[in-house]
Amino acid sequence: MKTELTINGTQHKLELDPRTTLLDALRHHLGLTGSKKGCDHGQCGACTVMVNGRRINSCLTLACMHDGDEITTIEGIGQPDNLSPLQQAFISQDGFQCGYCTPGQICSATAMLEEIAEGWPSHATEDINDRPSLTVDEIAERMSGNLCRCAAYPNIVEAIRKTAEESA
Amino acid sequence: MTEVFKMDAPATDRRLDDMVQGLVGAPLDRPEGPLKVTGQATYANEWQVENMAHGVMVRAPGPSGRVVLSNRDDVAAMPGVLAVIQDERLLRNPAQGKANEAPVQGPHHAAYMGQLIAVVVAETFEQARHAAQSVKVTLENAEVVAVTSDTAAVEPQESKTLDQGDLETAMREAAHTVDATYTTPSHSSTPMEPHASIATWEGEDLILRGSYQMLKYNRNELADSLGIHPDRVRMLAPYVGGGFGSKLGIAPEAVAAAIAAREVGRPVSVALHRQQVYEATMRRSDTRQRIRLAADAEGRLIGLGHDALVSNLPGETFAEPVLQASHFLYAGANRKMSMDLARVHRLCCGSVRAPGEAVGVTVFESAMDELAQQIGMDPVELRRRNIPDKDPESGKPFSSRRFEDALDSGAKIFGWADRPGVKERREGEWLIGYGMASAARVNVLMESQARVTLTPQGTARVETDMTDIGTGTYAILGQIAGDMLGLPRDAVEVVLGDTSLPPAAGSGGSWGASSSGTSVYLACQAIRQQLAERLEVSENDLTLKDGRATFDNQTRGLADILQNDEIVKLGHVEAGETSEAVRQATFGAYFAEVAVHAATGETRVRRMHGTFAAGRILNAKTARSQCLGGMTFGIGMALTEELAFDPRDGHVANHNLAEYHIPVNADVPQLTVELLEERDDWANPMQAKGIGELGICGAGAAILNAIYNATGVRVRDYPATLDKVIAGM
Structure with missing residues (x-):
């Protein structure tokens, strides 16, 4: 099936098996292995990418459903010699150990900070009429779709909190 | 020939405390961090290998019986399918940690539900997945087998029995007693990266890119499983997406990938899906534990008992060592311990974190x-x-x-x-x-080796087949070498996860950092010794910092001392008498x-x-x-x-x-x-x-x-x- 995807600003014309997930299109067909396959069932968040600015599990959607969409993967967020502030904070705070969930965490957190800036409430929001603030509870709640078995959670929260504080 | 250092006496000289570079102990960032946060670190199933085919494994639908693939020919004819393989060498379950030889093999008889009994190889992942899901597996002559400890045959583990003093009397005479039975369920390691391998044959030589914790053992286990000499096998695992024990021993997907790649004459990738990780890697045994405590009026233990029931597949020797710390954590003169092992047809029990x-x-x-x-x-x-x-x-x-x-x-x-x-x-x-x-x-402490090279440019390279499963190996080995050789952290390159490098202890049992770290320490110590000899000073009088050596009130740069030579040393440690x-x-x-x-x-x-x-x-x-x-x-x-x-x-x-x-x-x-x-x-x-x-x-x-x-x-x-x-x- 012919599918056109704009990934990290570059247009790709692909001819894919219609069963190909967006994640497998990235990993198997475009060599973009930064997005990870942890469960292939939308249960772990390791494959999180942004589609038209919103975070989604790329394993739970077929590539052919995204004809014309703008996709941002971890490769579009920063490179080893040009890290985003969040990527740098993950390093400084030791927000990872094995590193396998990390690209998903960072994609997720990047989009999550936008969601907070736009005022979206969460389960942890005290008053949904107020703008949500970046408390530990808010961050932990909003990042709970991204599992980390090494359990860098406290450091992930710290990395996100510090990044947001510094950019504010 | 490098001498093996045996840890036979306490190391009271505490040489690391004399080093002045200031790296060991410091809360330094992981050097591989920039690769991990940008998705550039290469995990097992991410190598870009030319002409690679995809394999997906098939599971047994029950815990017993002869495995028959009843529609094998139909599946083989599906679009893109290259092979349906049920080779005798496929593994029943992963090897235990440090096994160093093949685990039980043979895909023709099911021993537990979820056992991986075949691999389907196709041009694309989608085709392989569909074909593998289309395989109809029947189990012939299945018997009723025990799947819970309650109904299973139980084998007392005599070597784990302890009877010191008289716990029964202590329990009768104690001012306070507890006699309580607890149960814990099976646990799964659940690393975020599912087990995966890419096998590539180059003539008679196999390169296996995998996700493994202890490569020197894994290479032997893989070679033994395939029936080839270990010299023919090279394993690569520079980044491992978590292990927690589940990647200690060679596992079914590696052997399947190697056999499949041979058969189709192309590199083959086999990745377990998450359900297969839960069904066919390793579990921590469920346990039933009776604890008895007898204390006097002041709360001093006069006796303690710990009796455990654990489980595993028939034929597996691993028995969750639940009594391990009970032997030494608390005092108490009267002590009684025992362990029973129930034989159940569930996925294999092995090491899960601690x-x-x-x-x-x-x-x-x-x-x-x-x-x-x-x-x-x-x-x-x-x-x-x-x-x-x-x-x-x-x-x-x-x-x-x-x-x-x-x-x-x-x-x-x-x-x-x-x-x-x-x-x-x-x-x-x-x-x-x-x-x-x-x-x-x-x-x-486990046997471990590492090679360290000091260059005249004031850099060093640490090489070992040790792994970093998220534990921080890349960080700490560089810190040890940097401190010992007086180099900034960034001047030390650490190369891991390749069996062509000196064999390390591997990541398991919490011994990785101290064992592989010691091998690096020893190699650096030998380099320091050689530097001291060149300078005609005692090694103890040599201070190394920022690529310069200070001794006898003079300072010289490494380039000056080494001229154009590199110094290459191997460090090799073994446990010795201090372990006993x-x-x-x-x-x-x-x-x-x-x-x-x-x-x-x-x-x-x-x-x-x-x-x-x-x-x-x-x-x-x-x-x-x-x-x-x-x-x-x-x-x-x-x-x-x-x-x-x-x-x-x-x-x-x-x-x-x-x-x-x-x-x-x-x-x-x-x-x-x-x-x-x-x-x-x-x-x-x-x-x-x-x-x-x-x-x-x-x-x-x-x-x-x-x-x-x-x-x-x-x-x-x-x-x-x-x-x-x-x-x-």
């Missing part, structure tokens, strides 16, 4: 809380009172042991003095409780505050603190992260984690991340960790001990003890899910 202590100390520490409650004594004081002078069974002295300091310091940091009485504190609908537990884990002469272990204490909902029984961990003593800390940042990880495993063990088996056929009912509940971010508060300053001269020349598993060894008990403090409910069947808590309220 085999033994993870569930053994946790249960023992729950029982200690029962004793403290019965006596009416502060649980911290009860532990303090029962710290033995020497190993209570062998009579050997302990090496370094800041156990009491950990109890005291942890209690202070946490604010233990403010703990409420049972069911005393309530905030709205939430009942608040505090709990604590001790931490203990044996310490081991003393009892070596790591210790600590956990403190937790929970809130239990009065109406639902839901438990939330509000605060949790751990203080640990594990010898010299090599990197304060990565060591702390290891403790965070261990404590979080403890939260999972306490509240949610349980592999649920169908009692009819041993089917893993919750074989996915939505139903096997590991802690998520919102389940884990901002944990705090304190690492005590310590040197263990008996452990190795760096005075460092293992820390990768200490954080889980008792952590869950602190939470269940806190639930008791909050609610008065004593859950003896881990995990403390809402139904069990509310039933007692």
